[in-house]
Amino acid sequence: MTAVEPVAAPDGRDERPVLQVENLRTEFATPAGPLVAVDGVSFSLDRGKALGIVGESGSGKSVTARSVMRLLPKSNVSSTGRVLLNGVDVMGMSDAELRAIWGPEVSMVFQDPLGSLNPVMRIGQQVAEGLRVHHGVSKKEARDTALTLLRSVGIPSPEARIDEYPHQLSGGMRQRVVIAIALACGPKLLIADEPTTALDVTVQAQILDLLQDQQRDRFMPLILITHDLGVVAGRTDEVIVMYAGRIMERAPTTVLFRDMRMPYTEALFRSIPKIEYPSHTRLAIIPGRPPNMVDPPQGCKFADRCRYAQERCVEEEPELTPASRADHVYRCFYPVGTPEGDEALARNRASGRVDGDGELVHLAAPSGG
Amino acid sequence: MAGSGKAHLRPAGQTLLRAEDLTVEFPVGTTGQVVHAVSGISIDLVEGETLGLVGESGCGKSTTGKAMMQVPRPTAGSVSLDGAELTTLDDETLRRTRPVLQMIFQDPISALNPRRTVRDIIGEPLMIWWEEEEGRPPTSIWFEWFGRLFQWVAGSITRPLRYVAPLAAVALALWIISEAAEERRFESQLAWLDVPARIIGFPVLAVVLAIVAVLLVLGLVWLALAIVVPFGVVSKVLGRVPAAVGLAGAGSALAIAVFMVWRTWNSLGGYPALAVRGLLIAVAVAVGVWFVASLLDPSRAGASGIAGALVGVAALELFYIAGLDGIPKLLVLLAAVALNVGLYRVVSRQLRARREELRARAEPRVREMLEVVGINPDNALDRKPYEFSGGQAQRLSIARALIMNPKVIICDEPVSALDVSVQAQILNLLEDMKARYGLTLVFIAHDLAVVKNVSDRVAVMYLGKICEVANPDALYAGPAHPYSELLLSAIPHPDPLLDARVSQVAADLPSPIAPPSGCRFRTRCPKAEDRCATDEPEIQRIGDDHYVACHFPNLEPVDEPVAVSRGAGA
Numbered sequence: 026m027t028a029v030e031p032v033a034a035p036d037g038r039d040e041r042p043v044l045q046v047e048n049l050r051t052e053f054a055t056p057a058g059p060l061v062a063v064d065g066v067s068f069s070l071d072r073g074k075a076l077g078i079v080g081e082s083g084s085g086k087s088v089t090a091r092s093v094m095r096l097l098p099k100s101n102v103s104s105t106g107r108v109l110l111n112g113v114d115v116m117g118m119s120d121a122e123l124r125a126i127w128g129p130e131v132s133m134v135f136q137d138p139l140g141s142l143n144p145v146m147r148i149g150q151q152v153a154e155g156l157r158v159h160h161g162v163s164k165k166e167a168r169d170t171a172l173t174l175l176r177s178v179g180i181p182s183p184e185a186r187i188d189e190y191p192h193q194l195s196g197g198m199r200q201r202v203v204i205a206i207a208l209a210c211g212p213k214l215l216i217a218d219e220p221t222t223a224l225d226v227t228v229q230a231q232i233l234d235l236l237q238d239q240q241r242d243r244f245m246p247l248i249l250i251t252h253d254l255g256v257v258a259g260r261t262d263e264v265i266v267m268y269a270g271r272i273m274e275r276a277p278t279t280v281l282f283r284d285m286r287m288p289y290t291e292a293l294f295r296s297i298p299k300i301e302y303p304s305h306t307r308l309a310i311i312p313g314r315p316p317n318m319v320d321p322p323q324g325c326k327f328a329d330r331c332r333y334a335q336e337r338c339v340e341e342e343p344e345l346t347p348a349s350r351a352d353h354v355y356r357c358f359y360p361v362g363t364p365e366g367d368e369a370l371a372r373n374r375a376s377g378r379v380d381g382d383g384e385l386v387h388l389a390a391p392s393g394g
Numbered sequence: 395m396a397g398s399g400k401a402h403l404r405p406a407g408q409t410l411l412r413a414e415d416l417t418v419e420f421p422v423g424t425t426g427q428v429v430h431a432v433s434g435i436s437i438d439l440v441e442g443e444t445l446g447l448v449g450e451s452g453c454g455k456s457t458t459g460k461a462m463m464q465v466p467r468p469t470a471g472s473v474s475l476d477g478a479e480l481t482t483l484d485d486e487t488l489r490r491t492r493p494v495l496q497m498i499f500q501d502p503i504s505a506l507n508p509r510r511t512v513r514d515i516i517g518e519p520l521m522i523w524w525e526e527e528e529g530r531p532p533t534s535i536w537f538e539w540f541g542r543l544f545q546w547v548a549g550s551i552t553r554p555l556r557y558v559a560p561l562a563a564v565a566l567a568l569w570i571i572s573e574a575a576e577e578r579r580f581e582s583q584l585a586w587l588d589v590p591a592r593i594i595g596f597p598v599l600a601v602v603l604a605i606v607a608v609l610l611v612l613g614l615v616w617l618a619l620a621i622v623v624p625f626g627v628v629s630k631v632l633g634r635v636p637a638a639v640g641l642a643g644a645g646s647a648l649a650i651a652v653f654m655v656w657r658t659w660n661s662l663g664g665y666p667a668l669a670v671r672g673l674l675i676a677v678a679v680a681v682g683v684w685f686v687a688s689l690l691d692p693s694r695a696g697a698s699g700i701a702g703a704l705v706g707v708a709a710l711e712l713f714y715i716a717g718l719d720g721i722p723k724l725l726v727l728l729a730a731v732a733l734n735v736g737l738y739r740v741v742s743r744q745l746r747a748r749r750e751e752l753r754a755r756a757e758p759r760v761r762e763m764l765e766v767v768g769i770n771p772d773n774a775l776d777r778k779p780y781e782f783s784g785g786q787a788q789r790l791s792i793a794r795a796l797i798m799n800p801k802v803i804i805c806d807e808p809v810s811a812l813d814v815s816v817q818a819q820i821l822n823l824l825e826d827m828k829a830r831y832g833l834t835l836v837f838i839a840h841d842l843a844v845v846k847n848v849s850d851r852v853a854v855m856y857l858g859k860i861c862e863v864a865n866p867d868a869l870y871a872g873p874a875h876p877y878s879e880l881l882l883s884a885i886p887h888p889d890p891l892l893d894a895r896v897s898q899v900a901a902d903l904p905s906p907i908a909p910p911s912g913c914r915f916r917t918r919c920p921k922a923e924d925r926c927a928t929d930e931p932e933i934q935r936i937g938d939d940h941y942v943a944c945h946f947p948n949l950e951p952v953d954e955p956v957a958v959s960r961g962a963g964a
Contacts, residue, residue, distance in 0.1 A: 226841050226881065
């Protein structure tokens with residue numbers, strides 16, 4: 026099983042995208058001024074598809090997901106743009122309306138399973154809670170459904186486990202319970218925010234397999250947020266790479282890995298230690314840190330950490346441009362794997378900004394002259 | 395036991411750090427059961443080598459790392475560093491080996507004290523060491539000694555007092571109520587209460603008096619605190635919390651104890667009372683002399699600070715004999731407080747000066763370390779850890795581990811909490827540090843790709859046992875143990891065309907309280923047969939620097955003599 030093959034929608038299904046995000050912009054009021062965490066993000070997600078959102082800490086990937094869910098606090102956050110969930114605008118919803126969609130329409134799996142479970146409530150009750158609230162089923166029925174759900178997320182002997190407390194379970198089992206809770210009301214969209222970052226590699230693989238199975242079986246769209254390109258590789262249909270609150274590159278997964286254009290995507294890819302490399306291989310790094318989003322640089326936000334960057338990148342911010350195919354867009358003047366990109370890299374090498382191994386030496390963005 | 399055996403160990407003379415038959419067990423509450431965290435593993439490191447310890451959560455890799463550090467000390471087995479056995483060392487000698495053996499933890503932010511500046515966090519090991527070498531000022535030794543003693547005394551006295559005080563208040567209130575109910579009037583010493591009692595009624599008066607009684611008890615406590623707080627502050631300067639608590643409690647306990655003795659003997663009268671008074675006066679004089687001497691020699695001020703309190707109490711007795719009471723007595727108490735405050739100033743100034751001197755001496759070295767790990771010291775020195783990103787904070791942890799010029803650093807999941815891009819920076823930094831300072835590293839992680847990148851030798855662990863020990867390239871080319879295979883298959887590949895799914899059933903780890911018999915991996919192993927449940931596999935050699943503990947390894951065992959170690963990893 027390689028990348029998820031597109032599954033034909035059964036007849037009579039609604040063919041509109043499940044989620045449409047248009048020009049989403051989320052600002053946090055901070056003492057230093059407004060911090061634009063997400064800026065002009067647009068994407069759509071079709072039924073039965075899996076979308077990966079990848080980026081470093083602070084790239085705005087989690088804030089994007091939380092803005093879509095409307096989970097951010099109201100006091101210091103303002104979100105603008107349009108978020109259509111099955112054609113209904115989420116941005117204008119009242120608290121009561123939001124509570125009604127959290128669960129049956131959209132639900133979320135968070136990074137830390139111990140932190141997202143109630144420590145003093147039996148896991149069965151936690152799984153059943155949403156069913157009781159949203160579907161008004163009886164206690165007995167909810168418990169039966171909870172059992173089925175726990176079994177379907179791969180918890181061995183769920184009859185014995187259903188009355189246990191979260192601390193009695195291992196990290197992987199807890200994350201399975203969290204997934205069971207998220208799936209309880211049959212959501213039309215599941216968002217998994219770094220669901221495996223706190224877990225071991227083996228458990229990570231199991232949890233990702235589980236999410237993928239559930240996504241296929243339920244024909245449910247999935248958004249998988251991670252900082253690791255390796256996680257999204259075999260498990261998503263499309264990938265969005267985010268940096269500084271912007272979409273830097275968006276492409277079908279196989280296209281992205283075969284033909285990445287954005288230097289940032291390339292840098293993320295290069296920094297993963299690959300198992301095929303002999304030991305003590307020097308890893309390519311992304312030097313420096315993401316920009317301060319209270320006072321972001323004028324041009325391309327990645328310019329000062331980019332080995333392709335030229336003067337133009339500092340002065341002017343590139344727009345999202347389509348590559349050879351319409352569903353592959355990127356935001357760069359000197360894209361990877363094009364003559365412009367190669368020329369820019371050669372120029373930087375000549376000027377000493379990039380060393381012989383192709384690594385960035387000077388952090389500062391190239392300046393005029 | 396599963397994965398026992400020492401076939402993979404190199405001759406003792408060649409190794410720098412060596413653990414043999416290491417066993418760590420933790421009791422499960424009071425149930426009598428035991429968690430078998432690490433069960434008789436043996437592993438060694440040649441100088442300049444990086445050993446990767448890899449396995450899932452609960453496999454005992456971190457416990458192994460910590461047991462090598464002797465935190466906690468292993469239940470059984472031996473750990474030797476440069477030929478010196480660590481497990482039998484007493485606490486003080488062990489502490490003296492710490493500079494050689496340092497550690498870096500998984501979560502850099504919580505591994506660094508959030509209330510201290512980078513300057514202190516990184517320089518502290520050095521400052522403590524200098525203090526050790528040059529001798530600590532006698533003040534702090536005295537404080538620690540008195541702190542311990544008085545903590546014990548205070549504990550045994552104040553614990554019952556906490557229950558006695560409210561009981562006494564209640565008893566007093568009950569007594570007043572019963573008096574009032576029976577006689578409806580107050581005689582003798584309570585006569586003055588007659589008028590207010592008539593005005594506000596007995597029950598209300600009783601409640602008011604009860605409150606007053608409680609306040610009086612509290613008042614005594616506050617008075618005791620007023621005398622004692624300066625000690626607390628001095629100890630805080632010393633940064634020794636137990637001493638601070640001990641001294642604060644000790645002062646009040648001491649005052650109360652002397653007061654009680656005084657009262658008791660006073661009521662007895664006669665010769666015993668005279669004897670006690672004489673003793674107290676003698677103490678007062680002796681302590682007074684000590685106290686004055688200490689003012690001339692500030693290094694003894696700490697010990698005589700305690701004496702200050704004794705002076706105050708003993709002087710009360712002098713005044714009593716002299717027939718003084720009331721205002722003069724109060725003045726003596728105030729003087730005792732004032733003296734304490736004065737002493738606090740003397741001691742704290744001295745300690746602060748010492749700390750400043752050490753800090754100034756440490757600064758060049760702290761700056762050097764920060765520069766080495768890639769942090770600009772000018773911006774960083776006076777900031778606190780939470781002002782740094784995760785990757786930078788991990789750099790700070792590395793700087794702190796390096797400042798003592800260690801030989802061995804145990805890195806416990808140093809990159810597991812970091813982003814992929816930051817992880818690469820830290821891995822490269824560790825490699826640079828290893829080359830620059832000739833370090834020997836134990837690198838603990840659950841991700842084989844990460845471990846492969848930094849290691850010269852990899853040990854795969856499962857449920858407290860070693861499954862496979864190999865050169866990383868050999869291990870990846872041909873994992874001999876089924877568990878190594880499982881771990882390898884779980885690594886996320888950044889290639890969408892590869893099958894991302896784990897081929898093997900990857901169940902949860904069995905309980906380390908009752909690990910499976912025979913080979914511990916058999917419950918998850920696709921190759922397991924009957925023999926695996928009864929016989930525990932021994933570690934055997936199957937190739938050049940490649941050892942496995944499995945009855946059915948993917949590679950055939952070789953029976954040649956063990957090859958000489960590869961020497962220092964370059």
